[in-house]
Amino acid sequence: xxxxxxxxxxxxxxxxxxxxxxxxxxxxxxxxxxxxxxxxxxxxxxxxxxxxxxxxxxxxxxxxxxxxxxxxxxxxxxxxxxxxxxxxxxxxxxxxxxxxxxxxxxxxxxxxxxxxxxxxxxxxxxxxxxxxxxxxxxxxxxxxxxxxxxxxxxxxxxxxxxxxxxxxxxxxxxxxxxxxxxxxxxxxxxxxxxxxxxxxxxxxxxxxxxxxxxxxxxxxxxxxxxxxxxxxxxxxxxxxxxxxxxxxxxxxxxxxxxxxxxxxxxxxxxxxxxxxxxxxxxxxxxxxxxxxxxxxxxxxxxxxx
Amino acid sequence: xxxxxxxxxxxxxxxxxxxxxxxxxxxxxxxxxxxxxxxxxxxxxxxxxxxxxxxxxxxxxxxxxxxxxxxxxxxxxxxxxxxxxxxxxxxxxxxxxxxxxxxxxxxxxxxxxxxxxxxxxxxxxxxxxxxxxxxxxxxxxxxxxxxxxxxxxxxxxxxxxxxxxxxxxxxxxxxxxxxxxxxxxxxxxxxxxxxxxxxxxxxxxxxxxxxxxxxxxxxxxxxxxxxxxxxxxxxxxxxxxxxxxxxxxxxxxxxxxxxxxxxxxxxxxxxxxxxxxxxxxxxxxxxxxxxxxxxxxxxxxxxxx
Numbered sequence: 258x259x260x261x262x263x264x265x266x267x268x269x270x271x272x273x274x275x276x277x278x279x280x281x282x283x284x285x286x287x288x289x290x291x292x293x294x295x296x297x298x299x300x301x302x303x304x305x306x307x308x309x310x311x312x313x314x315x316x317x318x319x320x321x322x323x324x325x326x327x328x329x330x331x332x333x334x335x336x337x338x339x340x341x342x343x344x345x346x347x348x349x350x351x352x353x354x355x356x357x358x359x360x361x362x363x364x365x366x367x368x369x370x371x372x373x374x375x376x377x378x379x380x381x382x383x384x385x386x387x388x389x390x391x392x393x394x395x396x397x398x399x400x401x402x403x404x405x406x407x408x409x410x411x412x413x414x415x416x417x418x419x420x421x422x423x424x425x426x427x428x429x430x431x432x433x434x435x436x437x438x439x440x441x442x443x444x445x446x447x448x449x450x451x452x453x454x455x456x457x458x459x460x461x462x463x464x465x466x467x468x469x470x471x472x473x474x475x476x477x478x479x480x481x482x483x484x485x486x487x488x489x490x491x492x493x494x495x496x497x498x499x500x501x502x503x504x505x506x507x508x509x510x511x512x513x514x515x516x517x518x519x520x521x522x523x524x525x526x527x528x529x530x531x532x533x534x535x536x537x538x539x540x541x542x543x544x545x546x547x548x549x550x551x552x553x554x555x556x557x558x559x560x561x562x
Numbered sequence: 563x564x565x566x567x568x569x570x571x572x573x574x575x576x577x578x579x580x581x582x583x584x585x586x587x588x589x590x591x592x593x594x595x596x597x598x599x600x601x602x603x604x605x606x607x608x609x610x611x612x613x614x615x616x617x618x619x620x621x622x623x624x625x626x627x628x629x630x631x632x633x634x635x636x637x638x639x640x641x642x643x644x645x646x647x648x649x650x651x652x653x654x655x656x657x658x659x660x661x662x663x664x665x666x667x668x669x670x671x672x673x674x675x676x677x678x679x680x681x682x683x684x685x686x687x688x689x690x691x692x693x694x695x696x697x698x699x700x701x702x703x704x705x706x707x708x709x710x711x712x713x714x715x716x717x718x719x720x721x722x723x724x725x726x727x728x729x730x731x732x733x734x735x736x737x738x739x740x741x742x743x744x745x746x747x748x749x750x751x752x753x754x755x756x757x758x759x760x761x762x763x764x765x766x767x768x769x770x771x772x773x774x775x776x777x778x779x780x781x782x783x784x785x786x787x788x789x790x791x792x793x794x795x796x797x798x799x800x801x802x803x804x805x806x807x808x809x810x811x812x813x814x815x816x817x818x819x820x821x822x823x824x825x826x827x828x829x830x831x832x833x834x835x836x837x838x839x840x841x842x843x844x845x846x847x848x849x850x851x852x853x854x855x856x857x858x859x860x861x862x863x864x865x866x867x
Contacts, residue, residue: 291838305837316837337621428816490832496834498826501806502816511733511807520733520804524835527795528802530832532610532621533596533823 334373
């Protein structure tokens with residue numbers, strides 16, 4: 258039997274570890290913490306970093322909220338009419354926007370929910386490079402596959418496809434980035450215990466720094482041009498479009514009176530929009546656009562070369 | 563009986579007049595035109611201006627589209643099951659983001675729709691100052707009131723309230739700007755002919771340049787600081803939030819496979835997000851935030867002084 262305390266403690270420690278690792282890598286930026294409480298129960302620890310050497314803006318948020326089970330979950334939670342029950346949800350969510358356009362944006366979320374009969378874990382990690390470098394994409398996906406394979410051979414192929422489908426900007430007909438893994442409502446099954454799900458989620462959370470730090474270390478001192486920066490700002494505009502138009506967590510949070518500043522920490526420090534921007538033929542920018550599609554098996558690229 | 567041709571011609575001419583007026587006021591920027599066709603019928607004339615003396619980015623779009631009546635309109639249009647009918651929609655939509663943070667963003671939309679029994683006009687004009695100057699707000703609302711009063715004494719109070727309610731950023735608990743007028747589905751009634759509705763919409767469209775040019779003329783040569791520009795970028799961030807999270811036209815367009823680049827011409831050239839920004843006590847920025855609320859009777863401020 259999992260205790261809420263053990264899960265919550267894990268997420269609190271994870272937030273600490275990740276913030277420490279990112280601060281070390283940045284060398285200048287420091288996380289600022291805001292503690293907040295939710296009138297209906299629970300609260301959170303929002304941590305924001307800005308204007309660092311490496312990180313232009315980022316947030317690593319912890320929350321643990323509870324209260325009467327919200328209406329949209331009652332049926333799924335198996336509650337009878339007028340039956341009283343509480344829900345409890347906890348997790349860590351982060352987005353990092355780097356200074357250097359050659360370094361990618363990263364997003365991770367790991368979370369747990371319990372309400373009535375419902376008990377599940379969800380989350381994922383995905384990467385949004387402004388410029389897609391195939392060796393980095395291969396590194397990132399190979400890393401995630403290894404984490405997944407340690408728990409269940411079906412996880413990586415399933416959750417990789419889920420990320421491709423989820424992080425998709427319909428109105429642009431392009432993926433947000435190179436995806437990663439995405440999983441939701443992982444409950445216990447006949448063959449998988451809820452403790453196994455928790456182990457997997459810990460594996461994902463614990464692997465974050467190994468997945469991201471090499472990528473920011475690699476690019477933090479690489480030179481870039483004003484044109485590279487402009488391209489980064491346009492790509493950040495797409496990130497804003499995805500988060501405000503499609504992202505379920507963002508929409509759900511905003512429409513249910515969540516803490517706006519914590520939810521919108523995912524938005525970039527600066528983003529640009531330009532009418533009908535078209536990169537030059539043969540440019541790195543055009544190559545990146547051509548790779549923003551579902552179904553690329555990044556981890557297997559080596560075999561093709 | 564109104565002809566679609568006369569309405570379409572009016573909107574085409576209106577687009578021409580407005581583009582000419584804005585180019586004259588700018589003195590440098592020129593509109594670039596993209597003609598587009600819609601596979602299902604009709605098309606549009608998208609006109610974009612960027613990097614002018616006065617206008618940093620803006621669009622003035624005309625469209626006239628037609629085809630089989632979309633499902634969501636069939637019931638309202640009084641169509642029987644399997645009954646075939648076409649819809650026709652035409653209009654002009656514009657958004658202008660000025661260079662100078664002291665000058666306001668403006669948005670106007672005027673449109674006509676016919677489908678089965680349905681025939682209506684909709685639209686509005688609203689102003690989003692980065693800094694709210696009460697004399698400008700009074701000028702703008704007094705102007706709109708005059709336009710409305712020439713047609714129907716109930717229009718201004720009704721459409722002003724509608725704008726306050728519509729241009730509201732729920733998750734920030736603030737209005738997008740100082741509002742203006744907003745009206746939708748204005749059909750013929752026992753006492754108002756559809757021709758009268760068209761006359762009113764023409765009155766609104768024709769008044770656009772008189773409403774906006776004085777405001778950009780007034781500020782185009784006024785000095786501003788880097789801090790003013792930063793504040794403008796944060797306010798533009800809120801504009802992005804409104805358009806992507808709430809604006810019905812934007813959401814409808816994106817989710818029904820509209821022409822993305824024409825729809826998103828409303829987004830600013832650059833926008834910023836900063837965690838939990840709080841203007842200094844007593845600053846112009848704080849004063850502006852305090853005025854972003856519903857129900858201010860801008861046109862009557864003089865009486866109070």
